[in-house]
Every structure is written in structure tokens, then in C-alpha cells.
Amino acid sequence: MKRSNTMMMAIALTLILTLLAGCAPKANQAGGDSNTGAAGEQANTPTNGTGSKTLTVAYSEGGQTLDPAEANDLTSDTLVLSTYDQLVTYGVKNVNGADIAATEEIKPMLAESWDVSDDQKTYTFKLRKDVKFHSGNPLNADAVVFSLDHIKNSNSGGFLYQQASIESFRKVDDATVEVKLERPNHMFLQILAMYSFSVIDPQAIEGDANEFLKTNTAGSGPFKLEKWDPSSEAVFVANDNYWQERAKLDKVVMKFMKEASSRTMLLNKGDIDLAMEIPPKDVDTLKQNNDLTVRSDASNRILYMGLNNNMKPFDNPKVRQAIEYAIPHDALLKDVMYGQAKQMKSIVASNTPGFSDKGYVYEYNLDKAKQLLKEAGYEDGFQFDFTLGSGFKDWEDAATVIQAELKKIGVTMNINKLARAQFLEQLRTGNVQAFMSKWTSFVNDPEYHLGFLVDSASSSNYVHYNNTKVNELLKQAAVETDMTKRNGMYEEIQSLINTDMPYLYMYEYNRLVAFNNDVKGYIFFPDECLRFYPISK
Amino acid sequence: MKASTSPSAVVAAASEPSMLQEAWFALRQWSKLFLRNKLAALGLFLIVLWTLFAVAAPLVAPYAPDATQLEAKLQGPSGAHWFGTDQFGRDIFSRVIYAARISIWTGLIAVGISFFIGVPLGGIAAYYGGWIGNLIMRVMDIFLAFPSLILAMAIAAAMGPGLISAMMAVGIVGIPEFARLMYSQTIYLKEREFVEASRSIGVKDSAILVRHIFPNALAPLLVRITLGMGFSILTAASLSFLGLGVRPPLAEWGAMISEGREYIITGEWWLVTFPGLAIATTILGFNLFGDGLRDVLDPRLRTSRK
Numbered sequence: 001m002k003r004s005n006t007m008m009m010a011i012a013l014t015l016i017l018t019l020l021a022g023c024a025p026k027a028n029q030a031g032g033d034s035n036t037g038a039a040g041e042q043a044n045t046p047t048n049g050t051g052s053k054t055l056t057v058a059y060s061e062g063g064q065t066l067d068p069a070e071a072n073d074l075t076s077d078t079l080v081l082s083t084y085d086q087l088v089t090y091g092v093k094n095v096n097g098a099d100i101a102a103t104e105e106i107k108p109m110l111a112e113s114w115d116v117s118d119d120q121k122t123y124t125f126k127l128r129k130d131v132k133f134h135s136g137n138p139l140n141a142d143a144v145v146f147s148l149d150h151i152k153n154s155n156s157g158g159f160l161y162q163q164a165s166i167e168s169f170r171k172v173d174d175a176t177v178e179v180k181l182e183r184p185n186h187m188f189l190q191i192l193a194m195y196s197f198s199v200i201d202p203q204a205i206e207g208d209a210n211e212f213l214k215t216n217t218a219g220s221g222p223f224k225l226e227k228w229d230p231s232s233e234a235v236f237v238a239n240d241n242y243w244q245e246r247a248k249l250d251k252v253v254m255k256f257m258k259e260a261s262s263r264t265m266l267l268n269k270g271d272i273d274l275a276m277e278i279p280p281k282d283v284d285t286l287k288q289n290n291d292l293t294v295r296s297d298a299s300n301r302i303l304y305m306g307l308n309n310n311m312k313p314f315d316n317p318k319v320r321q322a323i324e325y326a327i328p329h330d331a332l333l334k335d336v337m338y339g340q341a342k343q344m345k346s347i348v349a350s351n352t353p354g355f356s357d358k359g360y361v362y363e364y365n366l367d368k369a370k371q372l373l374k375e376a377g378y379e380d381g382f383q384f385d386f387t388l389g390s391g392f393k394d395w396e397d398a399a400t401v402i403q404a405e406l407k408k409i410g411v412t413m414n415i416n417k418l419a420r421a422q423f424l425e426q427l428r429t430g431n432v433q434a435f436m437s438k439w440t441s442f443v444n445d446p447e448y449h450l451g452f453l454v455d456s457a458s459s460s461n462y463v464h465y466n467n468t469k470v471n472e473l474l475k476q477a478a479v480e481t482d483m484t485k486r487n488g489m490y491e492e493i494q495s496l497i498n499t500d501m502p503y504l505y506m507y508e509y510n511r512l513v514a515f516n517n518d519v520k521g522y523i524f525f526p527d528e529c530l531r532f533y534p535i536s537k
Numbered sequence: 538m539k540a541s542t543s544p545s546a547v548v549a550a551a552s553e554p555s556m557l558q559e560a561w562f563a564l565r566q567w568s569k570l571f572l573r574n575k576l577a578a579l580g581l582f583l584i585v586l587w588t589l590f591a592v593a594a595p596l597v598a599p600y601a602p603d604a605t606q607l608e609a610k611l612q613g614p615s616g617a618h619w620f621g622t623d624q625f626g627r628d629i630f631s632r633v634i635y636a637a638r639i640s641i642w643t644g645l646i647a648v649g650i651s652f653f654i655g656v657p658l659g660g661i662a663a664y665y666g667g668w669i670g671n672l673i674m675r676v677m678d679i680f681l682a683f684p685s686l687i688l689a690m691a692i693a694a695a696m697g698p699g700l701i702s703a704m705m706a707v708g709i710v711g712i713p714e715f716a717r718l719m720y721s722q723t724i725y726l727k728e729r730e731f732v733e734a735s736r737s738i739g740v741k742d743s744a745i746l747v748r749h750i751f752p753n754a755l756a757p758l759l760v761r762i763t764l765g766m767g768f769s770i771l772t773a774a775s776l777s778f779l780g781l782g783v784r785p786p787l788a789e790w791g792a793m794i795s796e797g798r799e800y801i802i803t804g805e806w807w808l809v810t811f812p813g814l815a816i817a818t819t820i821l822g823f824n825l826f827g828d829g830l831r832d833v834l835d836p837r838l839r840t841s842r843k
Contacts, residue, residue, distance in 0.1 A: 404625070
């Protein structure tokens with residue numbers, strides 16, 4: 001009995017292990033076919049038929065919540081953006097033939113217009129009168145006030161509320177809302193356009209609002225959510241009573257597939273229309289397929305290695321600089337990211353206005369690294385613990401490459417791999433010596449990166465960096481209305497950071513999205529979320 | 538054999554010569570039976586092969602297992618790299634060889650944990666019986682109620698990923714098997730005359746358990762150890778595959794397969810195939826050997842098999 005069990009396990013595991021990638025897509029394909037069949041009932045044609053208006057997209061994760069104020073991952077954000085509208089939205093510009101969002105250009109959405117007071121501290125929004133929520137209730141000032149109140153008291157969106165420096169808000173009349181700021185804030189409208197500030201229909205809520213919104217939608221967006229099962233898929237249908245032109249798609253099926261190779265393979269075979277989070281190594285394979293378009297847009301997402309500035313030996317800036325000299329940037333870009341990334345030369349992403357690489361003098365040089373270690377008193381090297389959050393293959397690959405490199409200068413890097421949830425928990429408790437993490441700037445402004453990562457008062461400053469000069473400059477820049485002066489201050493901050501090196505720079509990601517050539521209207525947004533509304537097929 | 542050296546086994550002394558003869562006869566018969574069983578011999582060969590690889594890894598492996606060579610990444614099998622290279626240009630043959638060390642160590646330590654905790658527990662439970670026996674065996678039943686891999690995952694995750702916790706998790710999961718085996722053996726043996734005789738002359742319970750019952754239960758335990766090695770190596774590889782085992786850059790078969798699986802669709806099959814074969818052959822070796830061992834050690838099964 002036991003023997004045959006073990007034998008069976010042995011055989012089963014060998015089979016599973018060696019054939020996993022080969023089998024998984026087949027299993028998924030069967031699921032995909034049956035599901036698109038169901039999805040196609042409205043259009044009465046299978047997905048690969050020409051007349052279908054069903055878009056099937058693949059994501060890695062199934063999302064955590066439907067609550068706009070609590071959403072904090074790519075899938076949840078996309079679910080919110082499809083079903084909710086915001087007061088204002090971003091413009092779109094065409095750069096080198098590709099559509100990307102123009103975040104500096106704010107356009108009306110649920111608010112048809114707004115007035116700004118002379119002191120830049122009071123915004124008065126006039127709401128559209130023709131907007132109806134999915135429930136049929138009309139949009140009014142009460143809904144906006146409710147929504148602002150909801151985000152103010154939320155866990156995840158609360159920080160954005162603070163970042164927007166909102167002091168108070170009130171209903172003026174049914175179609176007018178007034179928002180007062182603590183100080184002039186050049187990022188206010190940009191933040192207001194984020195999914196977190198979606199306008200919620202308070203009348204549609206049954207019972208406790210926080211509980212209800214977690215698993216239900218109460219928006220006015222272009223799509224209605226028909227089904228959301230984080231373990232398999234989400235299904236949207238077009239909102240026929242949308243206040244703007246009806247969406248061009250009838251139905252959107254979001255499929256959740258953890259295995260990156262499955263997403264690539266299904267897309268390659270034409271079983272899905274669009275895949276998010278393509279592994280960089282698969283880009284070349286996908287590009288060879290003439291039916292596919294691969295979009296690779298420079299994002300504001302950076303990957304950094306945080307070194308705890310309070311812990312030995314990283315409390316010494318020389319040690320941090322030494323390690324930066326030992327990082328093989330070319331290898332990271334070429335062998336880990338397969339060219340789908342850019343080298344970081346500041347803690348701010350290079351396509352952010354106000355970016356400056358001033359003070360970034362580092363290049364891969366092991367002798368220089370050794371010399372700096374010697375000056376810091378670590379001639380014989382040292383050991384440190386590096387905490388690796390699982391879930392991103394490139395993080396692990398980058399860590400392994402760096403580990404091998406550091407070995408050459410006598411530094412032993414012990415990699416402790418943790419599940420993502422445990423990793424985030426450890427970061428919060430603040431006792432991590434070194435780690436790797438990403439940061440995305442949803443708002444195309446250096447304050448977003450700097451305020452969170454290097455301000456000593458920030459809760460995301462997990463490296464415990466504290467430079468009084470930097471803190472001071474950040475405070476000044478936040479209230480500076482003159483763009484040129486402000487960018488001057490940001491340049492000075494970035495140069496100070498580049499000298500102190502509280503973080504080591506890995507790379508700036510490209511957002512990789514691949515889709516069938518018949519999918520039109522893809523727009524890249526700095527929050528990297530996909531908007532289904534402009535897409536047609 | 539230990540029983541025969543026991544100074545207090547006066548009563549047992551009468552049967553001593555016959556026991557020795559019996560043992561010698563049995564050994565000769567075993568080896569004959571064993572060699573006749575070609576599959577078991579193959580199993581032994583595989584075990585010896587992998588153990589030799591593990592011991593002599595630095596001599597056998599042409600490269601260091603964690604030596605990255607990015608300009609030679611993802612190369613197929615060739616003269617320079619027999620099993621090809623992985624995404625960091627590390628030599629897969631060398632890694633597979635070095636990983637044998639980890640897997641065999643994991644197997645030994647895990648089985649050691651299972652053995653040294655499970656056997657005393659089972660022996661005590663059966664020998665004393667009553668509430669203490671009930672308590673021990675019901676706890677073992679609770680352990681057995683969970684699928685072993687799930688239980689190992691839970692234990693490993695609770696202790697934090699790492700080689701040590703993987704070894705301990707696999708070891709803990711194996712405890713009930715040993716406890717139950719020892720329990721059934723002890724129940725049967727404690728009624729035998731030589732045990733009763735020892736008890737009647739006042740030998741301490743602990744001495745009876747260690748010197749009389751345990752040596753007589755050794756044969757089935759040996760079979761269990763061999764099969765347990767296979768199980769432990771496989772479970773540890775599964776844990777590593779799921780990211781609960783070794784830390785990078787340590788080479789481990791399960792972890793290598795996990796890292797390499799994304800490369801299958803782009804055609805780099807050698808990343809997973811060779812560690813997969815290594816796992817398969819090792820487990821096969823232990824299982825075949827364990828089966829053969831059982832055939833020769835357990836006369837009741839001998840006739841039922843070809």
C-alpha cells in the first residue's frame with residue numbers, strides 16, 4: 001500500500017515537474033474555450049471569429065477587493081477603473097505612434113468643469129447632470145461627498161488623500177462640490193483622477209459600506225461587473241446606459257493565470273486577445289508572431305534594493321556606495337530583463353518631469369567597490385541578510401546575479417526568500433537589513449517618489465533614511481508654485497540621494513503588454529492599469 | 538544480535554546458538570534472494586551511484602555549482618556543458634551533482650528525525666498501552682489525517698522557508714509511519730516468551746524495549762527507512778519546488794525545476810529535464826531497493842511475489 005503510494009507520488013511528481021509547462025496551458029486552454037464560449041453568447045460567435053466583441057485578457061493575479069479606496073494591485077485597480085468613473089481624468093497624447101496618457105493634462109469626466117480660487121486652495125467642481133449610476137440613481141453632490149469621505153477613512157487610499165492635501169469638502173448644491181486644500185498642491189487634480197477617487201453611489205450600498213464595496217460595485221463606469229472570482233476570472237458587460245458613448249466592446253473576460261508561460265502560450269496560439277505581465281524573456285518569441293503586437297512602454301515603476309540605513313554595515317554611506325559600484329547594471333538589463341528595462345540613475349524614474357541624474361557617478365567597477373569597502377573599514381568584506389519577497393521572477397534573478405557579483409568583493413549576501421505577505425509584514429516591522437522592492441509613481445511628479453521613499457517621516461521609508469537637508473527641501477518644494485524653482489529643488493534632492501545612496505538602483509521597468517493585431521485602442525497609463533473603455537476589436 | 542550480548546538474558550541464553558545460526562543462515566539466504574531480484578539490485582546501484590556523486594561532487598562536477606557565467610546562459614547540452622546551462626550560465630550537470638548532496642542529506646536527516654522520534658513513541662505506546670498508548674497513537678492518527686505534502690508545507694511555511702525547516706518538516710511528517718510500524722511490531726513482540734522471560738526476572742522496561750524488542754523489530758524498520766528515504770527526498774524536492782526549501786543560489790533538484798519551468802515553452806528543456814531525471818532515478822532507486830529488502834526480510838511477502 002505505502003509502497004505503491006510513494007511510487008505513485010514519485011511518478012506523479014516526475015510527470016508534473018517535467019511536463020508542467022507543457023500541460024498547464026492545455027488545461028487552461030480547455031477552460032479558456034469553454035469560458036469564451038459562454039462569453040460569446042451575446043455576440044453568438046466564438047472569440048476567434050471576426051464579428052465578436054468579446055475581449056479576453058490574461059492577468060497573473062485575481063485581485064483583492066472591488067473597493068476603489070482599498071484597491072492596491074494591478075487587477076483590483078483595473079476592476080475599479082472598468083466599473084467606476086472619477087471626477088476628472090487624464091488626457092491622451094500620441095508619442096512615436098503610440099497612445100500614452102498625458103497625466104499633466106487633466107480633462108473633465110464626472111465634473112464638467114471646475115474653478116480654482118486665486119490662492120489655489122479652493123476647487124469648486126460642477127457635476128454633470130446626465131450621469132446615472134448602474135443602479136439607475138442619478139449622480140449628485142451627495143455621492144461625491146460620500147466618496148471623498150470613504151477614501152478619507154480608508155486604509156489604503158488614506159495616504160493619497162493626505163498626499164492630495166485635502167482639508168475639507170462640502171456640498172454647495174446638488175450639482176456643485178467644493179474642496180478646500182491645506183496648501184496649494186500641484187498634484188491635486190492628478191491624484192483626483194486616480195481610481196482611488198472613484199465616485200461611489202451611496203444609495204446602492206446595502207449594509208456596512210466597507211463590507212459591501214469589497215465584493216460589490218456601485219459605480220457609473222463603462223462596464224458592469226457580471227462575475228468576479230479571484231481564483232479564475234472576472235466578466236464585465238458593457239453599460240448600455242453609459243453617459244458617454246457606449247463601450248465598443250460588449251464583453252470583457254479577465255482570466256487569472258499565475259503561470260507566466262501559460263499567458264504567453266495562450267496568446268501565441270490566439271486563445272486570448274491580450275496578456276498583461278509578459279515575462280521579458282518571452283518578448284522575442286512573441287514578436288516573431290505576426291498576428292501579435294507587443295507594446296513595451298517605459299513606466300514609472302522602478303526596482304530598487306533597500307539597505308537599512310540604521311543597521312551595520314549599511315549605516316556607512318561608503319558601504320552603500322561600494323555596493324552600487326559592484327552592481328552589474330548591464331547584466332541586469334540584458335540577462336535579467338532581456339532589454340525590457342532601463343538603467344536607473346536617480347530614485348525618480350527618468351521619464352518623470354523633474355528627473356535628474358545629477359550626482360550619479362557610479363559605474364560597474366569592482367576595484368572601486370573594494371577600495372570604498374577598505375575605506376569604510378570592511379577590507380575583508382562582510383555578510384548580510386537579504387530578504388526576498390517571492391512572486392516576481394526578475395527580483396530573484398537580479399538577486400542571484402548580484403549575489404554572485406558581491407562574492408567577488410568578499411561580501412556574502414544570504415538570500416532569505418519569503419512569501420509576499422510575510423515579506424510585506426517584515427518590511428512594516430522595519431527590521432529588514434536589505435531587501436528589494438518596486439515603486440510605481442501613479443502621478444507623474446517627483447514628489448510622489450521622493451515623498452514616499454526618502455522623506456524621514458514617510459511610512460514607506462523602509463530603509464530609515466534621514467537627511468535633514470532632504471526633508472527640508474521636500475517641504476519647500478511641495479509648496480513652491482514656480483515650476484522651474486521646484487524642479488531645481490528636486491534636482492538638489494536627487495543629487496543628495498545619489499551621494500548618500502540609501503537605495504541601490506536596479507532598473508526602470510517597461511510595461512509589457514501583448515495583444516492580437518485586431519485589438520485597437522490600447523493606451524498606456526502611468527499607473528499601468530488597462531482601461532477597457534477605449535479598446536475595440 | 539544485541540539481545541544475545543545482554544548479560545541479563547539468562548533464559549534466552551539457551552536459544553543463543555540457534556539464534557546465531559539462524560541469523561547466519563538468514564543472511565546467506567537474504568543475499569541470495571536479494572541478488573536474484575534484479576530490480577532490487579538496480580535500486581541499490583542507483584543509490585550507490587547517487588551517493589558516490591554526492592560524496593565526490595567536487596571531483597565529479599566540472600564547474601562550481603553557483604559559478605555564474607552570464608555570457609553562456611541558456612545553452613543546450615554540449616561538450617563543455619553536458620546538461621547545458623541555466624539562465625545565469627551555471628552548469629546544470631554540476632548543479633545536479635551538487636544537489637545530490639542536499640537531497641541525500643535531507644533524506645538522511647528527515648528519516649533520522651522520523652526514526653528517532655517515531656520509533657520510541659510507537660514502542661512506548663505499544664509496550665505500556667492504556668491511556669498513554671492511546672494518547673500517542675491518536676496524536677499519530679491526527680498527523681496521518683493530513684495529506685503528507687500539505688502537512689509538510691504547513692510546517693515548513695510556519696518555520697519559515699529554508700533547508701533546515703524543510704528537513705524538519707519532512708521529518709515530522711514521517712514520524713507517524715515509524716510510530717505505527719514500531720507499535721505493531723511491539724504489540725506482537727511483547728507477548729513473545731523471551732520478553733515475558735526477561736520481565737519475569739525483573740529486567741527494567743526500558744532495557745526490554747531497547748535490548749529485546751527493538752533489535753527484533755529492526756528488519757521491517759530497515760525497509761521503512763529505505764522507502765522513507767525516497768519519500769523524504771521527493772517531499773523535500775516538492776517543498777523546494779514550491780519555494781519552501783533551499784535559498785538561492787544553493788542547487789537543489791526541486792528548486793532547479795521550479796526555476797527552469799518557465800523556460801520550457803521557449804524550448805530550453807534541459808533546465809528541468811535533468812534535475813527531473815535525477816529525482817526520478819533517486820526515488821526509483823530507494824523504492825526498488827526498499828521493495829527488494831522487504832522481500833528478503835519479510836518471509837510472509839516472499840511467496841506472494843515473483
